Amino acid sequence: MTTGFPLSEPARAKINLTLHVGPPIGNGYHPLKSVVVFANIGDIVEMRPAQGDKSTLVIEGPFANGLASDRTNLILKTAQLLSDEKFDLKLTKNLPIASGIGGGSADAAATTRLIAPENIDQITTDLMAIGADIPVCLRSKTCLMEGKGEQLTPLPNLGSINAVLVNPGVAVSTGEIFKLFDQTKPTSANLAVELPNTTDLMELAKWGRNDLQDVAISIAPEVQTVLDALSEIETCQLARMSGSGATCFGLFSSRDQAVDACAGIKDENPDWWSVATVLGDTV
Known part of the structure; x- marks a missing residue:
């Protein structure tokens, strides 16, 4: 953990073992049926109370280049959605960008677990507007994902x-x-x-x-x-x-x-x- 950031949360890579896709529905989303698992690797999100008057994001790691640290980043979008408080956040970007393993959604989910761990079930719908994979990444457990990504059925005991x-x-x-x-x-x-x-x-x-x-x-x-x-x-x-x-x-x-x-x-x-x-x- 980096000195000065007392809170840290892993953002594990999301893997679609299966991904069955239906035709688009009215809002343009496609209904899915996907067995989702999570890897023992991922990004790392760290957080502390802001030292200035606004939230900030620093990005390091092997895939930091080309990733914006402004308000377009899902981490800052999530922080703004969840709280009026300001935070300094750090992302160690270990996963490739735009690679099909939920990196941005996993980062947003890790941010959620840091800021509002007690309200995860209540804020899932709001988070869907930021990323459809955020609900499954919030749980980071093997499950069946259906609908637009909001319907999650745990699949325990699969090892x-x-x-x-x-x-x-x-x-x-x-x-x-x-x-x-x-x-x-x-x-x-x-x-x-x-x-x-x-x-x-x-x-x-x-x-x-x-x-x-x-x-x-x-x-x-x-x-x-x-x-x-x-x-x-x-x-x-x-x-x-x-x-x-x-x-x-x-x-x-x-x-x-x-x-x-x-x-x-x-x-x-x-x-x-x-x-x-x-x-x-x-x-």
């Missing part, structure tokens, strides 16, 4: 799974992905299909799919390159894109397998961001 996260250094626009999805996907997912009755996280992941993956590949072919690199690893059980991309994940049966796979990817593609991690609730 954890070893994984490698890989991003090719390409930022994709979620809005552009959904716009192209509407143009190229005339038939929508059957969101009424029930989840399989299983306590195996790997089985649950293999059951589903990501309906945005093919669309993302058409915009950013690098996504397919990453998926191919993961799929070619003999021990990889499943390779898939998370969210609207471009981060992809590979699932493995053991920690050693994931660490070895990550090392190989780093050797062959040193410009990519890759990390071995654990997904699920026992991290």
Whole structure:
């Protein structure tokens, strides 16, 4: 923890193990059905009472460049929404930007847990206006996310799974992905299909799919390159894109397998961001 910032909160990476997408509804949002897990890596948000007359945000870390620290940042938007008090906030940005793993929403959720931990259930609707993934990131537990992101059903007792996260250094626009999805996907997912009755996280992941993956590949072919690199690893059980991309994940049966796979990817593609991690609730 940085000296001078007494309060600190992790903002764990959000991974969509599955992402089934329905047609847009009246307000332009798409109903979703997604099994969401969280990694044992993420950004870090720190906070103290403001030393000046307004809230401030300092951003450090490997992905700080290109991220605004003004009122457009979700952290400051969240702080302003939640309280009339002023805060000095610091973000250590460890996750790639615009990468499909909920970085901005996770940061806003961490800010919420710092400022108003006792009012999380009451303020979820307000936070949806800032980011649709904020409610699930507030809880940071394995769950089924439905609707626009506000309908959350806990999925306890599924344990954890070893994984490698890989991003090719390409930022994709979620809005552009959904716009192209509407143009190229005339038939929508059957969101009424029930989840399989299983306590195996790997089985649950293999059951589903990501309906945005093919669309993302058409915009950013690098996504397919990453998926191919993961799929070619003999021990990889499943390779898939998370969210609207471009981060992809590979699932493995053991920690050693994931660490070895990550090392190989780093050797062959040193410009990519890759990390071995654990997904699920026992991290």
